[in-house]
Amino acid sequence: MQLGTRWTVGAEPPASVPGDLRELIAAVEAERADASGHWTLTWLEGRPIAELDDGTRVTLAGVVPPQSADDSDDEW
Known part of the structure; x- marks a missing residue:
């Protein structure tokens, strides 16, 4: 079993982050200088997944931007 962890944007990621x-997390932070909050590793x-408080996800497959309310697949 692997446990997740949290750290502040801009801080050194914990040793448990592959x-x-x-590298992908650093690229997101460099691209989004206004990013704030925390990363959560699960x-x-x-497979590791790092998620920023705004919903941005970073996986070994790449970066998935957060979905806005307008991007919802719900057709109510």
Whole structure:
């Protein structure tokens, strides 16, 4: 079992964050200088996922921007 963790945007990610993911997180932070809040690292089926408070997700497959309310697939 792998436990997740949280850290502040701009701070050094914890040692449990894989190197490849660290690079992607650093790229997001560099691209979004206005980013603030915290990252949360979780594990899904053994794969790391880092999520920023605004919903931006970073996985080893790439970066997924947050969805806005207008991007919802709900057709009510």
